[in-house]
Amino acid sequence: MNVTLKVWRQKSKDDKGRFVSYPVRNVSPDASFLEMLDVLNEELGKKGEEPVAFDHDCREGICGSCGIVIDGRAHGPGRGAATCELRMRSFRDGDTIVAEPWRATPFPVIKDLVVDRTSMDRIMYAGGYISAKTGGVPDGNSTPIPKPVAEEAMDAASCIGCGACVAACPNSSAMLFVGAKVSQLALLPQGKVEAKRRVERMVDQMDKEGFGNCSNNYACEAECPKEISVQHIARLNREFLKKTLA
């Protein structure tokens, strides 16, 4: 199939940036979207033009590196998949496909489609953990955890930290990302000890980084490649309230 890729080109953080269109020919429908970008980049390289920069690594939807807004949607058409899992068969022959970086104040563009998401890491530094030092912990089976609770914690823990929730949100809110971690650890008995401090510090850092708040738009859940439920935002709010009242 033949497509036209209208892609965001931006030399550096301080460059203004613009869209540039490139034709891409003879793409297999079984190729992934990123493999289509590889083909384009190899052609650009041969002509001495700079390839389109984009983040990617595992290409199986788990590392969270990739993230492109495709035709206006974070990670492109379809549900429950990261950009790297998107196949060209999702498009039609002759389509013009628009590709842009995540757009949010806490995600400054580094180059083309690559953005700086370290703001999300800094939220984790602030409290996304249980303070269990190496060694000196009890046997793994010492505290039974009801299966449904463990499963719900696992649902939350499956977040890949890609930032699609932020990119999809009109307020650039990171509350699904933060909620997923707060919720995972608040559900588990071993995480309850530090629950108050955790939610306070993570939310505080989230605000400092310039992420917005949730206005119940739910675009985050719709675009999350792991389909993490907004119920975890509800639990984040509840945990925050518990901290405030206590």
Next chain:
Amino acid sequence: MKLDSKIPSGPVEKQWDNYRFNLKLVNPSNKRKYTIIVVGTGLAGASAAASFGELGYNVLAFSYHESPRRAHSISAQGGINAPKNYANDGDSIYRLFYDTVKGGDYRAREANVYRLAQVSNSIIDQCVAQGVPFARDYAGYLDNRSFGGAQVSRTFYARGQTGQQLLLGAYSALCRQIDLGTVKFFPRREMLDVVLVDGQARGIVARNLVSGAIESYDAHAVVLATGGYGNVFYLSTNAKACNATAIWRAYKKGAVFGNPCYTQIHPTCIPQSGDYQSKLTLMSESLRNDGRIWVSKQKGDKRKPEEIPESERDYYLERLYPSFGNLVPRDVASRRAKEMCDKGFGVGPTGLAVYLDFSDAIKRLGKNVIEEKYGNLFDMYHEITAEDPYKTPMRIYPAVHYTMGGLWVDYNLMSSIPGMYVIGEANFSDHGANRLGASALMQGLADGYFVIPYTIGDYLASSKFSPVTAESTEFKTAKADLDAMVHKLMSINGKKSVEEFHRELGKIMWDNVGMARTKETLTKALEEIPKLRQEFWQNVKVVGSSNDLNADLERAGRVADFMELGELLARDALHREESCGGHFRVEHQTEEGEAKRDDEKFSYVAAWEYAGPDKTPILNKEPLSFEYVKPSQRSYK
């Protein structure tokens, strides 16, 4: 070079405890005066960096990723082994030790493997304490499953995302230390050289991938946790950025390289579908617990799988190995799949695939149970192939997956460069010639949480350090050399892209140094690789600038190193005139077509020493002895 493995004496059960007691300790208040560099923040690197930080050392951690959570450990699906014996099926530390030595085809050190089995139970406890949501049964206790090559259920798992959950656990411990200020994390930095002062590793030189600047960092010890070199084959299940540059440059500075020819081919990957393909996707081998592998009894059968009646199917693993069936170790399952395809029984459009069928398991257990166990894997398969594995069998084919070889290390995990340690997949230490399923996560975390935090202290406490800063001559020289190399890569301006060279190298490697190696193919590889390398340095085209984010330039340096490493791999495979584990020499097989070892001649670690550019490397041998697990022909019949 004289290699001292520092294997302790005494009974294997007591070796680690006694050894640990005799290690020198660093006074708690002195720890912050020591700086440790950790390169790579996957399972091994993140767990080590976090543990060093907790102990009070000053830690500098580096990753070419933007965040530690992107490391390739995250892709591991199946699980992590520990002989907790929660399943009451007769498991023990000794049994895990035994299985690992046997599974590695008697090419690993007994002492290392015993220690690995010993500390593995603590890993599970540690991860649970961190909030890793392992699968649980209805009583709320941890669930286990059995995994390729094991007859007991000792594998702990978190759906098909165990690597992700364990990495996020280690990442969370690392985050805490970063917040406390004991660890400083440097994102988007690629280590390009290790710097030696007075023969000791005293720092690294790294490229800032955003600004392009070559930066110098000094320390008292350097830990490499930079993963394996499977991408030397171009197509592998490794993530795109996985590379061998850190360990290769260290090799060229004097770290000897152990058993480079031990590479693992994973039996259950999604087959290649076209030339544009950028990588291969692994399907966890836990699928083999419930899936049955088969091909048609007719050659070149073009019928749909559903149209082939039961009586015309060949469940060849169940036929050849009645007691292990579909759960034979990876090397056996891979080789048999290749063999069936080579004989013309392969399925699918390319004929390079076999079926992995879940219909019996779905009938027996119900779709819900299968979905709960493997849902994400089935979705991934569906996404990639547009076929629904709940309705039609998966097509699978082997692909390069893991490298057991790596930099040689002693019992302390220190390389032959004093002060430079190597942990996780980057070292050669624990898996011998073949790694068992669910043992990579175990080794990465064992090294990082429970081995290196002790052994590094002994080195720091017992060594003398001359004053060094990043401004010292040695750093300036290293930086100048790298600036020159970058300049050279940028100025060749030839006709072929970096990817083209990488693909060509991968083809040479897969065709000649892949699943079945012969003297002829290996000799051919040894002729072709240097030619390709020569062409690379005359005809490669690297576009863009060296002063900003430039993926093409990053890849160029990595491919240049792969082209040297590929040659060493082939050389090692040629010299090892036997078959063992993942190294299969066609000339050396039993009548039944199984790997045939030669313990008389090859019961040793091949540790290759760099001798200079275009010089034949020197082979050093570390003999292996087996006091507990007596070598026998592996049999899974």
